[in-house]
Every structure is written in structure tokens, then in C-alpha cells.
Amino acid sequence: MxxxxxxxxxxxxxxxxxxxxxxxxxxxxxxxxxxxxxxKNQFVLREETLPILPAGFGPFRVLHVSDIHFVPSQRRKAEWLASLAELKPDLVVNTGDNLSHASAVDPLLAALRPLMEFPGVFVPGSNDYFGPRFKNPASYFLGPSSQRKDQQKLDWPRLRSGFGMAGWVDLTNRCQSLVLKGLRFDFSGVDDPHLGLERYAGWPRGTRGRDNDPHLRVAVAHAPYQRVLDHFTEDGADLLLAGHTHGGQICLPGYGALVANCDLPTWRAKGLNNWDSNGRTTPVNVSGGIGTSRFAPVRIACRPEAVLLTLTSRT
CATH class of the missing domain: 1.20.5 (Single alpha-helices involved in coiled-coils or other helix-helix interfaces)
Structure with missing residues (x-):
């Protein structure tokens, strides 16, 4: 042979x-x-229009930023964040995961300083409390990520203080009303659902019996778990803003996200969609996020984004 x-x-x-x-x-x-x-450095602005304001109000511009995951050396990201102030938003909503390094607080506050000239509200994510750690990227396919007890603690109190001193409102398991451009905005926010820390504060008590006055109810959370979306939808939210998913971060062109890192369906991992629960419907904007963990600094078919929501009158 x-x-x-x-x-x-x-x-x-x-x-x-x-x-x-x-x-x-x-x-x-x-x-x-x-x-x-x-x-990961090809930053884009996604623009959406949503007719949810009471008659006679608007337009109102909401800039939604999320999942910045800042590292001190990220000059391009810092410059882009600062440039967002040129949009002159009426409100900035920050849905958490601002940090990815123990030394990132001061440079992040410097990058966001131009945006902090505008009214804002914020909630934290897990990567405001704890630093990221290296993990096998394939582990995300096994379900939502978990936090270890030996995680590096980040200086969230100082970051929260920096936001607060600039006038941004902390909505961590809190509610508060703000009058913006003549309209009452009722905000309700929660601590990070990914860590199971959410506690619902309801809507501001001073608004009870005043539902006939023009107002808008806005819910804010970091991670868009279904239980959170259900709660706020059934509780009468007019708009819900969240992040956490990174839009899938590594997506297939023409298909989209493979994972959402929570129990949200992957086709909802980024974008503006309606959420239905118990006969009620709430528009939900899930930001694809601006950054990544410093241990997984790549994005594929999922460019980093901020979102500019233009709210207009219902009629």
C-alpha cells in the first residue's frame, strides 16, 4: 500500500x-x-423621539449616559464625554457603572464637568461599588455575572459626592420631584438590581392628589431586570431608563446581541422599546453603554453610545 x-x-x-x-x-x-x-472608541450618539409629554410642553432633551467604565488613561473617551455638553440637554440621566479603575474618580469627574452644568439625576451600578476582575468572556453565556466577596472596593462615596455637589440628584432607592422648563418631573430610582439592592421608594409624596397637574413620571435603574421593569410599569411610570447590558458588547451583524447579562431578552439589550406588564405599557430606553470592563476592552457590531431622547407633546 x-x-x-x-x-x-x-x-x-x-x-x-x-x-x-x-x-x-x-x-x-x-x-x-x-x-x-x-x-470600542468609535463613540456615537443615538437619537430618539418620544411623544410622552403633556399637551403644551416640549420639546425636552434628555441625555442618557451609562456604563462609562472609566480608566484614567482614556483620553479619547474623556474628550468625547466633555463634548456632549455641546448638545445642551435639558436633563442628564446617568444610569451607573461609571468606573473601571480605583484611580478613575477624579479624571471622570473632570471629563463630566461640562455636562454637570446641566440638571441631572443618577443611580449606581455594581462597577461604581466594586472594581472589575478578569473572567473568561464565555462565562457570560452561562447567565448573568456574579459578584465575588473579595471584590476591590471603589470610592463610590466620593464620586456620589462629586455628582451631588454639581447639583445632580441621587436617586439611589429614592424619589424626588424637579421642575424643569415649567414641567414637574417625578423621579423614582433604585440601587443596582444586578446586586439585588433595589428598594422601591414609590413616587414623591408631595405629588399625591396632584395627578391632574401636568407632570411626567421617570423611573431610573442600572440593570433592566424584568422584575424592575414590571414594577415601574405597573406603578405608572411614563418612561424608564436603564443600562448595564452594553448592548451585548459583542454582537453578530444582522442578528444583534448574544447576551444581555440579565434576564432581559437579548433583542431588547439596546434601544427604545415598550414594556408591557399587567395591562400597562411603559417605554424603556436601554443604553448600549459607553465603555467596557478594562479586562474585556473590545466591542464588535455594538459601538459605544450616549442617547439623546427628545421628548415631545402627546398631541
């Missing part, structure tokens, strides 16, 4: 086939990584 048809020959051919396949796979993986490193 000739060498070409022998068992040894077939084994050699199969081995060469595996080697070629492995080489192609390695090259493709390297190319995807290079592209992902590039895309």
Missing part, C-alpha cells in the same frame, strides 16, 4: 487539516480582537 493511501498518510493529512483550521481560527480571532479594540 502506498504512503498516500496508508493509515499513516491519512493521519498526516488530517493533522495538516487541523493545523490549517487552527491557524485560520487564530488569525480570525486576532483580527476580531484588533477590530474590537478599534470599535
Amino acid at each position: 502506498s504512503g498516500g493511501n496508508s493509515l499513516a498518510g491519512r493521519v498526516r493529512r488530517i493533522g495538516r487539516g487541523f493545523a490549517v483550521t487552527a491557524a485560520v481560527g487564530t488569525a480570525a480571532g486576532a483580527a476580531a480582537t484588533v477590530y474590537g479594540l478599534w470599535e
Whole structure:
């Protein structure tokens, strides 16, 4: 039997086939990584229009920022964040996960200083309390990520103080009303549902019996778990803003997100959609986020975004 048809020959051919396949796979993986490193800095502004204001009010511009995951060396991100002030929003809503490094508080506050000239509200995410850690990216396919007890603590109190000193309102398990452009906004926010810290404060008590006055109810959370969306929808929210998902972060073109890192359906991992619960409907905007964990600094088919929501009159 000739060498070409022998068992040894077939084994050699199969081995060469595996080697070629492995080489192609390695090259493709390297190319995807290079592209992902590039895309993570291709910041975009998603714009949406939503007719939910009472008659006679609007337009009203809400800038929604989320999941900045700031690292001190991120100059391009800092410049882009500062440039968002040129939009001159009527309100800034920050839905958490601002940090990705223990030394990021001061440079992040500096980057956000131009935006903090405008009214704002905020809630924290898990990566405001704890630093990220390295993990196998494939673990996200096993379900929502979990927090370890030995996580590095971040200086959330100082970041929260910086936001507060600028006039932004802390909605961590709190509610508060603000009058903006002549309209009463009733806000209700929760601590991070991803950590199971949410406690519902309801709507501001001073608004009871005043539902006939023009107002808008806005709910704010970091992680859009279904239990949170159900609660706020059934409690009469007119709008809900959340982040956390990173829009999937690594998506398939033409398909979208593969994971949402919570129990939200993956097709809802980014964008403006209606949420229905117990006969009520609330529009929910899930931000695709601005950053990534510093241990997974890539985005594929999911560019980092801020969202400008233009609210207009219902009629």
C-alpha cells in the first residue's frame, strides 16, 4: 500500500487539516480582537423621539449616559464625554457603572464637568461599588455575572459626592420631584438590581392628589431586570431608563446581541422599546453603554453610545 493511501498518510493529512483550521481560527480571532479594540472608541450618539409629554410642553432633551467604565488613561473617551455638553440637554440621566479603575474618580469627574452644568439625576451600578476582575468572556453565556466577596472596593462615596455637589440628584432607592422648563418631573430610582439592592421608594409624596397637574413620571435603574421593569410599569411610570447590558458588547451583524447579562431578552439589550406588564405599557430606553470592563476592552457590531431622547407633546 502506498504512503498516500496508508493509515499513516491519512493521519498526516488530517493533522495538516487541523493545523490549517487552527491557524485560520487564530488569525480570525486576532483580527476580531484588533477590530474590537478599534470599535470600542468609535463613540456615537443615538437619537430618539418620544411623544410622552403633556399637551403644551416640549420639546425636552434628555441625555442618557451609562456604563462609562472609566480608566484614567482614556483620553479619547474623556474628550468625547466633555463634548456632549455641546448638545445642551435639558436633563442628564446617568444610569451607573461609571468606573473601571480605583484611580478613575477624579479624571471622570473632570471629563463630566461640562455636562454637570446641566440638571441631572443618577443611580449606581455594581462597577461604581466594586472594581472589575478578569473572567473568561464565555462565562457570560452561562447567565448573568456574579459578584465575588473579595471584590476591590471603589470610592463610590466620593464620586456620589462629586455628582451631588454639581447639583445632580441621587436617586439611589429614592424619589424626588424637579421642575424643569415649567414641567414637574417625578423621579423614582433604585440601587443596582444586578446586586439585588433595589428598594422601591414609590413616587414623591408631595405629588399625591396632584395627578391632574401636568407632570411626567421617570423611573431610573442600572440593570433592566424584568422584575424592575414590571414594577415601574405597573406603578405608572411614563418612561424608564436603564443600562448595564452594553448592548451585548459583542454582537453578530444582522442578528444583534448574544447576551444581555440579565434576564432581559437579548433583542431588547439596546434601544427604545415598550414594556408591557399587567395591562400597562411603559417605554424603556436601554443604553448600549459607553465603555467596557478594562479586562474585556473590545466591542464588535455594538459601538459605544450616549442617547439623546427628545421628548415631545402627546398631541
